[in-house]
Amino acid sequence: MPNLLRRAVFCALSSFVCLASAQQDAAPVKKAIDAWLKVQTRGLPGQVSWEIGGLDAGNQLAPCKQFDIGRPPGARTWGRTHLIVRCLDAGWRIYVPVHVRVKGDYLIAAKPIAQGQTISAEDLATQSGDLSELPPNILTDSALAIGKTASASIPAGRPLRADLLKTPLVIRQGQTVRIVSQGPGFAVSNEGRALTNAREGEIAQVRLVNGQVVSGTARADGSVEVGY
Known part of the structure; x- marks a missing residue:
């Protein structure tokens, strides 16, 4: 084989070996x-x-x-998911699987809870487990459950989720309510009759004595605030 051809083959093989050995070590990726x-x-x-x-x-x-x-986008930080790793030097991008476990206490029903029942401390118990394997809206703080009502029947031992509970009504259709109208430099209070049910923070409709219908935000004390 002529020397020139020999050199060309050697250079080609050397380049192939260099390219084959150009790999990303896993250790720095895991560290990041x-x-x-x-x-x-x-x-x-x-x-x-x-x-x-x-x-x-x-x-x-x-x-x-x-x-x-x-x-x-939309992925949780916990549970089984993938993270996007971008190389700022070479411009490549890969997905790396991760499993994030969160061991802690969560709320369960200590006894059967009927639909519409107001939750008390006696209705609650705690259980320990991997929160990442449970629904994302699982409740871990009793303060987020006590005083709310069950939107469906909950069997004993069932984990409590936020969507199973709702805040109690502060305004009921037909009751007399106080309307507080507020604006820059003024505040007026009068009464009316509620046309709708409402929970705290929801919009309630009220008919005033003169027949006018107004809409406002229901407050915890049972009043309706109308802003201008």
Whole structure:
């Protein structure tokens, strides 16, 4: 084989070996994800731990020194999900699976709760488990349940979710309510009859003595606030 051809083959093989050996080490990727998760999971209830998936040992990613970590739109920080890892040096982007566990206490029904029943402390109990395996609207604080009413029957032992409870009515159709009209530099109070039911923060319609119908925001004390 002529020397020139020999050199060309050697150079080609050397280039192939260099390209084949240009891989992204998994350790710095996991380190960047670990640091990101430590920040993102602050404030989560309970004890937090996680597992980070590995990279393909035969990946052909150019080695990277600077990473940007993020999550897909709408994805939770906990549970089984994927994180987006971008290399700011080489421009590549990959998805890395992670499993974030949150062990803590959550509320369950201590006994059967009937639809429409007002929740008291005696109706509640706590249970420990992985919150990431439960619905995202699971309740962990009894203050968010006590005083609310059940929107459906809840069997004993069932985890309490926010969508199973609703705030009690503060205004009932037909009752006499106080209307407070407020605006820049004035406040007027009068009475009327409620045309609709309403919970705190909801819009209530009220018919005044003169027949006029007004709409306002229902307050915890049973009044209706009309702003101008």
